[in-house]
Amino acid sequence: MDIAGVYLDPVVISIIGVILILSFVLLTVLFLTYLERKVMGHIQMRLGPMRVGFHGALQAPADAIKLLVKEDLIPATADNWVFRFAPYVVFAPVLLVFMAVPFARDWVVANLDLGLFYIVAVPGLAIVGLFMAGWASNNKYALLGAVRCVAQMVSYELPLVIAILGVAMLAESLSLSEIVKKQDVFPFILVQPIAFVIYIVASLAELNRTPFDIPVAESEVIGGPHIEYSGMRWGTFYLAEYGNAFAIAAICATVFLGGWQGPGLHPFVWFMIKTYIIVFLIFWLRATLPRLRVDQLMGFAWKALLPLSFLNLLLTAMFVLYGWLVFAIAIVVSIAAIVLGYAIWRSRQTSRQASFVRPATVLLIEAAGGDGQ
Amino acid sequence: MSRTVETEFPTVDMMLNMGPQHPSTHGVFRIVVTVDGERIVDCEPYIGYLHRGVEKLCENYGYRQVIPLFDRLDYLSAFNSEHTLVMAVEKLMGIQVPERAEYVRVALNELNRIASHFLFYGTFGMEAGALTPFLYGFIARERIQQIFEAVGGGRLTHNFMRVGGIKYDVPADFKERVLELLPYLEQGLSDCVNLLSENEIFLARTRGISPMSAEDAIDFGLSGPVLRASGVAVDLRRYDPYSIYDRFEFEIPVGANGDTYDRYVIRVEEVNQSLRIIRQALEQMPDGPTIGNAPRVIRPPAGEVYVRTECPRGDFGVYLVSKGGPMPYRLKIRAPSFCNLMALRQMLQGTYVADSVMILGSLDIVLGEVDR
Numbered sequence: 057m058d059i060a061g062v063y064l065d066p067v068v069i070s071i072i073g074v075i076l077i078l079s080f081v082l083l084t085v086l087f088l089t090y091l092e093r094k095v096m097g098h099i100q101m102r103l104g105p106m107r108v109g110f111h112g113a114l115q116a117p118a119d120a121i122k123l124l125v126k127e128d129l130i131p132a133t134a135d136n137w138v139f140r141f142a143p144y145v146v147f148a149p150v151l152l153v154f155m156a157v158p159f160a161r162d163w164v165v166a167n168l169d170l171g172l173f174y175i176v177a178v179p180g181l182a183i184v185g186l187f188m189a190g191w192a193s194n195n196k197y198a199l200l201g202a203v204r205c206v207a208q209m210v211s212y213e214l215p216l217v218i219a220i221l222g223v224a225m226l227a228e229s230l231s232l233s234e235i236v237k238k239q240d241v242f243p244f245i246l247v248q249p250i251a252f253v254i255y256i257v258a259s260l261a262e263l264n265r266t267p268f269d270i271p272v273a274e275s276e277v278i279g280g281p282h283i284e285y286s287g288m289r290w291g292t293f294y295l296a297e298y299g300n301a302f303a304i305a306a307i308c309a310t311v312f313l314g315g316w317q318g319p320g321l322h323p324f325v326w327f328m329i330k331t332y333i334i335v336f337l338i339f340w341l342r343a344t345l346p347r348l349r350v351d352q353l354m355g356f357a358w359k360a361l362l363p364l365s366f367l368n369l370l371l372t373a374m375f376v377l378y379g380w381l382v383f384a385i386a387i388v389v390s391i392a393a394i395v396l397g398y399a400i401w402r403s404r405q406t407s408r409q410a411s412f413v414r415p416a417t418v419l420l421i422e423a424a425g426g427d428g429q
Numbered sequence: 430m431s432r433t434v435e436t437e438f439p440t441v442d443m444m445l446n447m448g449p450q451h452p453s454t455h456g457v458f459r460i461v462v463t464v465d466g467e468r469i470v471d472c473e474p475y476i477g478y479l480h481r482g483v484e485k486l487c488e489n490y491g492y493r494q495v496i497p498l499f500d501r502l503d504y505l506s507a508f509n510s511e512h513t514l515v516m517a518v519e520k521l522m523g524i525q526v527p528e529r530a531e532y533v534r535v536a537l538n539e540l541n542r543i544a545s546h547f548l549f550y551g552t553f554g555m556e557a558g559a560l561t562p563f564l565y566g567f568i569a570r571e572r573i574q575q576i577f578e579a580v581g582g583g584r585l586t587h588n589f590m591r592v593g594g595i596k597y598d599v600p601a602d603f604k605e606r607v608l609e610l611l612p613y614l615e616q617g618l619s620d621c622v623n624l625l626s627e628n629e630i631f632l633a634r635t636r637g638i639s640p641m642s643a644e645d646a647i648d649f650g651l652s653g654p655v656l657r658a659s660g661v662a663v664d665l666r667r668y669d670p671y672s673i674y675d676r677f678e679f680e681i682p683v684g685a686n687g688d689t690y691d692r693y694v695i696r697v698e699e700v701n702q703s704l705r706i707i708r709q710a711l712e713q714m715p716d717g718p719t720i721g722n723a724p725r726v727i728r729p730p731a732g733e734v735y736v737r738t739e740c741p742r743g744d745f746g747v748y749l750v751s752k753g754g755p756m757p758y759r760l761k762i763r764a765p766s767f768c769n770l771m772a773l774r775q776m777l778q779g780t781y782v783a784d785s786v787m788i789l790g791s792l793d794i795v796l797g798e799v800d801r
Binding site for chain 1 (some may be wrong): 443444445446451452453464467554555556557558559560561564565568624625628630631633634781782783784785786
């Protein structure tokens with residue numbers, strides 16, 4: 057392959073690409089930790105980091121140095137090998153995802169024909185690492201967190217995949233570059249709004265982030281699988297978490313927001329703008345929402361998201377086969393169905409609520425009633 | 430405690446030790462829960478990690494020296510605890526408290542109630558997994574703390590009430606400062622409510638969780654917001670008025686289901702009622718002396734007295750026995766947190782692990798008071 061007139065071996069190109077991706081991911085994670093603290097700080101009416109560097113800009117490197125020089129504690133009862141290995145199993149898939157993401161026109165390390173399939177499949181490997189961490193820590197909270205983690209990630213993979221299938225049907229390709237090219241007129245979010253919402257929700261659950269941060273909930277399981285980790289091993293989990301957040305946002309930008317397509321600016325700039333909009337959305341949700349409970353989370357995945365994603369698939373199929381008119385009718389019908397379904401669900405909720413209350417025993421004791429409590 | 434279920438795959442319950450270093454146990458409280466997967470089968474609360482022997486200490490201190498000890502019981506509403514103690518001594522000695530002192534006491538009590546409830550709001554949001562309510566609650570509370578700082582010098586432990594009145598008069602601009610603060614608090618409260626109270630996830634997490642019937646609530650001896658959430662309209666400020674609470678207009682919010690949501694929403698509504706009381710107290714506050722004619726050395730006559738007040742956490746009682754000496758012969762404290770905690774075991778059974786911290790949070794215990 058020729059780049060700027062110089063012949064380079066494909067192997068050399070891939071190695072350069074890997075190094076570029078690795079440094080890009082690491083720098084991005086550093087920036088994201090700083091950005092999140094700043095965004096959350098301002099949402100919470102405070103300033104966030106301000107001490108290290110200009111407006112705390114050096115806070116992230118300072119944290120990284122602190123993590124690197126910290127003692128690496130391994131509990132005596134932990135399964136040593138698995139415990140040490142787990143963080144890397146969690147982190148590796150993040151890098152793998154970025155290999156297939158087109159950052160700009162032809163800026164992609166591996167232009168896979170099955171790119172869409174690949175970026176959905178690879179993050180699933182992280183589950184193994186998290187469960188390894190939870191199991192090897194030999195800690196009940198870690199185990200509880202790991203079990204939650206596996207259940208959650210496996211459940212949310214399904215609606216995520218099915219939601220993204222609609223896009224594949226419209227683009228008639230699984231290649232990410234092809235999908236981006238198909239969005240030169242309008243981004244797919246305009247025709248796939250349901251899929252977009254499902255994708256965001258399901259990927260928040262994949263990321264273990266608020267409101268689905270159940271596996272790592274600090275008020276319940278105190279960090280879950282991460283509880284026994286310290287120093288850079290913990291830092292690796294952190295890298296993976298933020299790297300994943302960025303990967304999810306990048307995929308979302310690619311698949312739904314038109315990737316690097318955009319007027320005027322350089323394609324890479326457009327890609328970054330779109331990605332950071334999603335990243336900001338993720339941070340915003342984290343600062344605003346409380347956490348769901350395990351059973352509610354499962355119920356939401358199987359009872360709401362999965363049927364909804366199937367519906368989306370059906371609508372997309374209608375559009376592909378019959379064109380706009382039938383699609384419009386189907387949209388109206390399904391919106392009506394969703395609203396009706398929600399209304400029925402709400403009314404059942406309230407009726408169950410009412411039956412929960414025991415016979416009213418409101419005791420209004422008079423002030424003059426004396427001491428008869 | 431392990432229970433084996435005879436199914437195809439035999440399962441064993443897991444013992445999970447929560448605390449005393451768990452982040453959601455409000456201090457050094459420990460529960461050993463037996464969980465079947467995510468469900469709590471049984472739980473065993475352990476207390477005493479913060480036991481300082483306050484009741485015994487009181488027997489070795491003069492009455493004035495006892496007041497700071499009471500600050501350290503329920504450290505989130507120190508004015509209310511102090512007030513109960515000085516009321517007990519005053520009742521035993523028959524001391525008349527000057528009008529102005531009474532009004533200042535009421536205003537400070539209610540401010541402290543609001544501060545305590547804002548802190549509850551923050552920690553409760555934290556337990557639900559929302560990070561921002563914590564900051565919102567603390568921002569509003571901080572403004573109240575500044576008033577306290579101006580009044581008594583202390584932010585948490587005030588040592589401000591005296592037998593017969595208050596330590597010294599409040600600053601000249603006290604009234605203006607509080608009146609300035611009230612709209613801010615109202616705004617803060619509505620911000621808080623907008624952020625959390627109507628949130629669909631929050632409702633799902635709290636509605637219908639561990640409901641407590643009125644009979645059960647009374648049987649367990651619950652008091653305060655936890656009792657009123659179950660639909661029992663007992664508020665000592667109205668039911669057994671003390672100090673000058675019979676002069677104010679306010680309502681007693683009562684819950685319908687006694688679930689976690691009711692316990693939360695009652696406290697939010699109580700803040701509104703406290704704001705009303707403060708406004709009335711500031712309007713009616715007369716000028717005059719702030720301390721009555723208490724003797725230099727306080728020697729209550731031999732006898733015994735029981736005084737109880739409505740603290741933010743419930744029915745705070747002081748049983749004082751005097752043999753005529755300068756120190757209490759016996760001083761028994763009825764701590765509302767301690768009594769409310771008794772219901773925890775029943776409340777937790779059958780709930781999820783995730784709910785357990787919310788239920789504990791909805792009881793709003795302060796370990797300084799539980800362990801004494």
